Amino acid sequence: MEMRALDRLGDEIAELSAHLDAATARLLDLIREFDTREGWNTGFRSCAAWLSWRVGLDPGAARERVRVARALGTLPRLAQALAHGELSYAKVRALSRVATPETEERLLAVGRAGTADHVERIVRGWRRVDRIAEAREAARRHGSRALHVYQDEDGMVILRGRLAPEVGAVLVQALAAARESLYQQARAKDAGASPADVSAETPPVAQQQADALALLAETALHHGIDPGAPAERYQVVIHVDAPALADPDQPGQSILEDGTHVSAETSRRLACEASRVVMQHGLDGRVVEVAARTRTIPPALRRALHHRDRGCRFPGCGLRFGQGHHIRHWAQGGPTTLSNLALLCRRHHRAVHEEGYQVDRQPDGELRFRRPDGRLLPEVPPPLAVLGDPVEILRVQHDAEGLVLHARTATPGWLGERLDVGWAIDVLHPLAR
Secondary structure, three states: OHHHHHHHHHHHHHHHHHHHHHHHHHHHHHHHHHHHOOOOOOOOOOHHHHHHHHOOOOHHHHHHHHHHHHHHOOOHHHHHHHHOOOOOHHHHHHHOOOOOOOOHHHHHHHHHHOOHHHHHHHHHHHHHHHHHHHHHHHHHHHHOOEEEEEEOOOOOEEEEEEOOHHHHHHHHHHHHHHHHHHHHHHHHHHHOOOOOOOOOOOOOHHHHHHHHHHHHHHHHHHHOOOOOOOOOOOOOOEEEOHHHHHOOOOOOOEEEOOOOEOOHHHHHHHHOOOEEOOEEEOOOOOEEEEOOOEEOOOHHHHHHHHHHHOOOOOOOOOOOOOEEEEOOOHHHOOOOOHHHEEEEOHHHHHHHHHOOOEEEEOOOOOEEEEOOOOOEEOOOOOOOOOOOOHHHHHHHHHHHOOOOOOOOOOOOOOOOOOOOHHHHHHHHOOOOO
16 A cells, blocks of 8 residues: 555656656747847846846856757757657756757657666767767868968969968967058058158058068067967057046047047946046147056955955856946046945946946945836846646646646656667767767
């Protein structure tokens, strides 16, 4: 009698698990649609970040849900098996790491025949074959690298070659930097020449690339062939009038060094923690006084800010690296003190300045964020109330959909035999030998 009661209990566990897996399939469908339509783009940097904030998932679990949801969009057979409770979410999650539309059918058979442990072991073997194939392809590409340099009949030197992708990317960036340097030199030279001396034509891009390569070679020989430490990032210089910096609605210029206009609010964001130089202009527009450059946020204060906030303070973010944001901007008289600063990542610093989000500090020291429409954006959203028995709600919903689930729905076809992973991969993987 006791054994029958335990069997019924086990059947109820298995049946409810099938209902939960079917509901998970619907959840993943919703996540995929929400992600595709960017419903999370309301101040959050990704769908996973929104899920972590709104649903309370661990960030890693949230990223995995989004990954599986996206993968199932191209794997209809696995998605259907999960929706019918035939495969558990754990099995589908593992299979979606390696499945493609071409291999989905045979991997679905693995999921139906084996336990979750079998599936994990086969997926690990499958990925090992993928990595071996990838390593072989990388080795083949590396072995095909070449650079041919030879002289033509007229004395010109001809180059022809193949570079590894990462080496090619470095070369492309270096050529772009050299072209920019040559352009700036030519621009400075033309500025001091008369119009008659200035060439009316800009060299074609191919010729610019040739000149840039020559500059790279000369620079390397002049400084010694040593990569050295990475150079500092380019500085971005913005000229903004004080009234426009203090109040974006006030008239005044806000331009980059090359004359490109940017919004005053962009200038305010960059000025939150940038170095600043105050210039006074005369009535004729000429500079009459230039103050020393100052750092808006001193290094010691920046260290204290990072120690206190430990990451971006925007709800649901927490990204470790961020920028110092003046809650009340220093151009409006806000002090550069710890109490008037908050750490925000680049994405959310822009959201606060240019996208209408608002932040203020409460008397108790806590930060309060609001959406552009003024609605409060809480650190932790309130949970939704579930009206009724959630298990019964699931069963009624699935009955209405004609979904028949029972204790044997997800039972694998395994009969207890030993799993030979190597043989299984040889049979299943299209690249196995």
